[in-house]
Amino acid sequence: MKKVTIYSTPTCVYCKMAKDFFKENKVDYIEKDVSTDDKAREEMVDKSHQMGVPVIDIDGEMFVGFDRDALSKALEI
Amino acid sequence: MYDLVIIGGGPAGVGAGVYAARKKIKTLLIAEEFGGQSMFSLEIRNWIGTKVLTGLELAKMLEEQLFDYKDDIDVWKGDLVKKVAKKGKGFVITTKKGQKVETKTVLVCSGSRRRRLGVLGEDKLDGKGLAWCATCDAPMFKDKVVAIIGGGNAGLEAALTLDPYASKLYLIQRSDRLKGDAVTQDKVKGLKKMTVIFNALTQEILGDKFVSGLRYKDAKTGKEETLELGGVFVEIGSVPNVDFIKKLVDLDDWNEILVDHKTQQSSQPGIWAAGDVSDVLYKQNNISVGDAIKAVLNIFDYLHKNSF
Numbered sequence: 020m021k022k023v024t025i026y027s028t029p030t031c032v033y034c035k036m037a038k039d040f041f042k043e044n045k046v047d048y049i050e051k052d053v054s055t056d057d058k059a060r061e062e063m064v065d066k067s068h069q070m071g072v073p074v075i076d077i078d079g080e081m082f083v084g085f086d087r088d089a090l091s092k093a094l095e096i
Numbered sequence: 097m098y099d100l101v102i103i104g105g106g107p108a109g110v111g112a113g114v115y116a117a118r119k120k121i122k123t124l125l126i127a128e129e130f131g132g133q134s135m136f137s138l139e140i141r142n143w144i145g146t147k148v149l150t151g152l153e154l155a156k157m158l159e160e161q162l163f164d165y166k167d168d169i170d171v172w173k174g175d176l177v178k179k180v181a182k183k184g185k186g187f188v189i190t191t192k193k194g195q196k197v198e199t200k201t202v203l204v205c206s207g208s209r210r211r212r213l214g215v216l217g218e219d220k221l222d223g224k225g226l227a228w229c230a231t232c233d234a235p236m237f238k239d240k241v242v243a244i245i246g247g248g249n250a251g252l253e254a255a256l257t258l259d260p261y262a263s264k265l266y267l268i269q270r271s272d273r274l275k276g277d278a279v280t281q282d283k284v285k286g287l288k289k290m291t292v293i294f295n296a297l298t299q300e301i302l303g304d305k306f307v308s309g310l311r312y313k314d315a316k317t318g319k320e321e322t323l324e325l326g327g328v329f330v331e332i333g334s335v336p337n338v339d340f341i342k343k344l345v346d347l348d349d350w351n352e353i354l355v356d357h358k359t360q361q362s363s364q365p366g367i368w369a370a371g372d373v374s375d376v377l378y379k380q381n382n383i384s385v386g387d388a389i390k391a392v393l394n395i396f397d398y399l400h401k402n403s404f
Contacts, residue, residue, distance in 0.1 A: 028235050030231050030232060032152055032232065054234075055235075060238070068224060068305060070223065070224060070227065070233065070306065071228075071232065087174060088174075
């Protein structure tokens, strides 16, 4: 199974949509809340060079925003 | 061939879909997502019938109500209309996924999207400190100096959302006064970290890997100034989504589809429009629903009066 990490904030709609999408497809994921976790925030910016959530890390490949088709492809679902 | 294709999954599109299904009009609805622009609202208190709900809850409610009629309406979710062209008395629609479909009538409920600045640095720094959703991304700007471009309601609300995080805030307004509700203006004026810069025309977003500043021109003196920043939020209004249909219908100066407000019919027979994509005076969810229903009832009459 691929390792999935989502960097999110509690008030971000696309983060919620992405998490719902993972749940629907039974994809396990780790969530890092960048609004409270300073280290996760730095890690997200370092890895993705992005300052907007969600950022999704699938086995080291970075996805910015919620793109259903791109995520499906990467997760082979 | 369909009798009706509805384009869009916001309140207008869904309202139209429910009515078209109940009228047994042979209908297809095409929507990339459900919910419309309010999807990003944390709190909606003026959706009639529900005291308070989030944008995402509204989106779910709309989608569920539409799918309750799944036997009476076809839905393509996750696709986007790229082109509408005339064919005989009807139309042929092409989507992003390459699907083609023919229909007798079209109801455009495609809403609007955020207006971009159109300045240097905007594309390069998009997502790299240049942000569009304060609700989503405010925590990313903890202890940073942030500018908000736009002094309307959305800009003022972004300032309030960013205040707990940013170390300093600038509000960049192109005219000589703030717009937006008096209540919100008063709240913003109370923010200690905030400096409002009036008559400021943004020229460029500065930065290499991330946003480092902003250059603006004073509209009165013509003098250019630079601000050092860690982030920029843009809230300068919206533009209607009409690219796929603009050759077929008359538009106003703001690119909104001109409609007959009694029926929502456009200048092109067989095409109607409702919601923020139309030249409706007040852009409101509740109004969009009503206008879209008005359109469906008029389409129902049109289908009965015309032969195809």
